Amino acid sequence: MTKTAASPPGDASSPVNIVFVGAGAVGCFYASRLHHPAHNINVSLIARSNYSAIASHGVKLQTHTFGDYTFTPASVFPSVAAAVASALPGSTEVLDRQPGAGKSVEWDYVVVTTKALPDRTDDSELIAPLISPRTAIVLVQNGVGVEEQYRRRFPRTPIVSAVTVISAEQIAQGVVRQNRWTRIHMGPYTDSASHRNDTGTAKGDLEALQRESTEKTRRLADIFARLGGVRDAEVTDEIGLQTIRWHKLCINAAMNPSAVLCGGLGNADMVLDPELRAHLAGVMREIWDAAPRILGREEPFKGLADAEKILRSTERNVGSKPSMLLDWEAGRPLEIEVILGNPVRIARARGVELPRMQSLYALLRSAQRLREARKGDAKGKL
Numbered sequence: 001m002t003k004t005a006a007s008p009p010g011d012a013s014s015p016v017n018i019v020f021v022g023a024g025a026v027g028c029f030y031a032s033r034l035h036h037p038a039h040n041i042n043v044s045l046i047a048r049s050n051y052s053a054i055a056s057h058g059v060k061l062q063t064h065t066f067g068d069y070t071f072t073p074a075s076v077f078p079s080v081a082a083a084v085a086s087a088l089p090g091s092t093e094v095l096d097r098q099p100g101a102g103k104s105v106e107w108d109y110v111v112v113t114t115k116a117l118p119d120r121t122d123d124s125e126l127i128a129p130l131i132s133p134r135t136a137i138v139l140v141q142n143g144v145g146v147e148e149q150y151r152r153r154f155p156r157t158p159i160v161s162a163v164t165v166i167s168a169e170q171i172a173q174g175v176v177r178q179n180r181w182t183r184i185h186m187g188p189y190t191d192s193a194s195h196r197n198d199t200g201t202a203k204g205d206l207e208a209l210q211r212e213s214t215e216k217t218r219r220l221a222d223i224f225a226r227l228g229g230v231r232d233a234e235v236t237d238e239i240g241l242q243t244i245r246w247h248k249l250c251i252n253a254a255m256n257p258s259a260v261l262c263g264g265l266g267n268a269d270m271v272l273d274p275e276l277r278a279h280l281a282g283v284m285r286e287i288w289d290a291a292p293r294i295l296g297r298e299e300p301f302k303g304l305a306d307a308e309k310i311l312r313s314t315e316r317n318v319g320s321k322p323s324m325l326l327d328w329e330a331g332r333p334l335e336i337e338v339i340l341g342n343p344v345r346i347a348r349a350r351g352v353e354l355p356r357m358q359s360l361y362a363l364l365r366s367a368q369r370l371r372e373a374r375k376g377d378a379k380g381k382l
Contacts, residue, residue, distance in 0.1 A: 015040040023047035025168040027113035032071035033228030042074035053174030063178040111138040124153040136216035143338025158213040159189040183232040187241025188213030254283040256324035
């Protein structure tokens with residue numbers, strides 16, 4: 001792994017225009033670290049529920065790492081359509097411009113930080129109007145296989161895949177608190193997470209796409225590190241980034257669905273229960289053992305935390321609930337496909353079965369489907 005690139009992040013002659021699709025805690029934090037109008041790097045937000053608050057007051061950040069400050073985006077939009085219809089001003093003023101106000105901006109980076117729900121929405125279709133020949137798509141999302149729907153729709157567009165380790169929350173509309181960590185790993189993506197046998201892309205085209213995606217990745221990491229102060233913004237190659245995704249899956253695929261299926265226990269409570277601990281360790285080791293065949297590298301997780309180290313660390317995480325349990329309790333859709341379904345399909349395409357994860361996938365998908373059916377029946381009653 002390398003940390004930053006040598007290319008200049010931006011200057012008066014080459015503006016960098018970035019838009020974040022998703023203005024939650026993670027999106028707002030990283031957007032604030034990339035926004036440097038003095039260096040002609042302008043970051044805008046597409047927000048939904050918190051649009052009014054951000055449009056009026058910007059984003060108020062309370063951070064462990066950088067202190068308290070207010071992030072005023074170059075523009076803030078209530079939708080993709082509004083972003084397409086608006087021209088980006090050459091200032092830091094937040095504008096709600098009307099359609100036809102000027103030439104629509106061409107984005108250098110479209111950063112997606114929404115939840116990955118490919119069974120519910122095709123976000124590649126959502127962002128399509130934002131994509132131009134100069135655009136790179138950046139995916140800061142959980143799970144594996146999140147890139148595939150974007151690669152299918154945009155076969156020649158550079159994609160930067162990113163995995164973040166950060167503790168951040170939106171404590172009020174337009175107010176974000178960063179508690180710990182700023183780490184973000186980034187790597188180029190061509191087709192390594194596909195569960196299709198043939199992506200239909202010629203080898204020469206893949207190599208050119210790899211080079212362009214790598215350059216886009218390094219430039220973004222450079223902005224993060226040199227201007228944004230995110231010193232642990234790290235660049236890796238494609239398989240290296242997928243390795244990080246699969247290692248993080250050891251935690252997400254074990255903890256998230258199990259917390260829902262066991263009835264609502266938090267992380268530490270599950271780990272301190274002997275039978276649940278054995279189950280969690282089994283899921284983690286299943287991924288660990290399959291990783292060399294899935295990723296095509298011998299000992300890809302060498303040097304990374306193994307199952308027992310993860311479980312010991314989790315013992316101290318008292319009171320914490322995994323995000324999938326919080327979504328379940330709030331009645332929101334779950335990231336089942338990217339955390340369970342995609343890994344099972346990708347592994348199977350490489351001749352590897354993941355029976356523990358397949359069981360979790362089947363059970364949790366059924367539980368969600370039945371709950372939603374009951375909700376539908378209840379709404380239909382007089």
